[in-house]
Amino acid sequence: MALHFITGAGSGIGEALASRLVDRGDDLVLLARSEDRARELRERFPGTTTVVADLAEPERIAETLSGQELPERLDSLIHVAGVVELGRVDELSVASWAWQLGVNLIGPAELTRILLPALRSASGQVVFVNSGAGLRTSPEWSAYAASKHGLKALADGLRAEEAAHGVRVSSIFPGRTATPMQAQVHEQEGRPYDPSAFIDPESVVTGILTMLDLPRDAQVTELMMRPGI
Template sequence: MPTHLITGAGSGIGASVARLLHERGDDLVLLARDAGRAKELTARYPGSRTLVADLADPDRISWAFSHQPMPDRLDSLLHVAGVVDLGPVAELRPRTWHQQLNTNLVAPAELTRLMLPQLRASRGHVVFVNSGAGLRARAQWSAYAASKHGLKALADSLREEEHGNGVRVTSVYPGRTATPMQAKVHSQEGKEYEPSRWISPDSVATAILTAIDLPRDAEINDLTVRPGR
């Protein structure tokens, strides 16, 4: 069975991806920010393994991994975790910028770097769950959008660099999705949150699985998912 490393499996889109892959019997390696979270994830997905590292501190990911057994094989690396904090440029402090850039961009780059040997060996797949904000930045979204625009650049460069090694790279751009992150966004926007108005996390997860299940003669580079209502 294929082995997948998933970030953000605790909630939202990441939880939907993990559940769908677990239900079909694939092997899961789930990234957890601490030991307590790792215990929760292995209880939720019996038979899964965990790696513990904090994406908010990408400088220490390599150190954290050096103290843990790493997967021998990896068929896909699914970057789903992310953070958001809205605000106008006139008010955003460096800490807010660093938080979003570290978690949404630098950590995925570092995690990909560390896992490339396994991905090359299996001719695997890297999926970056981006955002509509990665294609267009709006007022109040500068820091988050900058991190996601950067994530698009990371994916595009990685695709060209690793094509000869057989590694496929896909960026997925969901519209507003009914997740805890979306509830936070609505709160910061001062709007009432109605989950039924937005995309189900399962729908985005299904799109992600479509990309990784595609036969080897093709590759989905960019996949945009928008609300159908």
């Protein structure tokens, strides 16, 4: 029975992933940004463990987690949580840049650092749920895309560093996916939202599980997904 640590399990891809893993009998540790959110996650996924830390405050993650029980062995760490705020470079505030870089990049880097001993003990795997914006960008997407381009760099560097420890590192780059974040993006863009036009979160989860379940003689380093035709 595998043990997975997941961020962003409260909705969208993260919730779908947690459901699939629970259904197949795996154990979960779920990161919540508050005690109230942790309680909601335990109610949604009975029998799972929760820990509390806010990715938006990466400088406090280590201190916050130090008083909580973390696993000594971990089969996977899956970074799903993310935030987005669109805006032109000449309009976005420093606070918006800091928030998106904190949650999408610096927080995952710090959480990975903290959990690496447990991942090394199990020859585990780190999966970064990136975005098409991690490979290219468009007007008003600069801050979000910068955080996701950075996340790709983090994954590539980590993969090279951790190969000697037997830790696999994978990135998945979904195109637009039918999640609450996508609905929020459409609201910011001022466009109507039709979830049927985009990738189902379950399809992204299938890609993640393929990465996790691949035999140890290989690894999927990058997987790109786009909405179907």
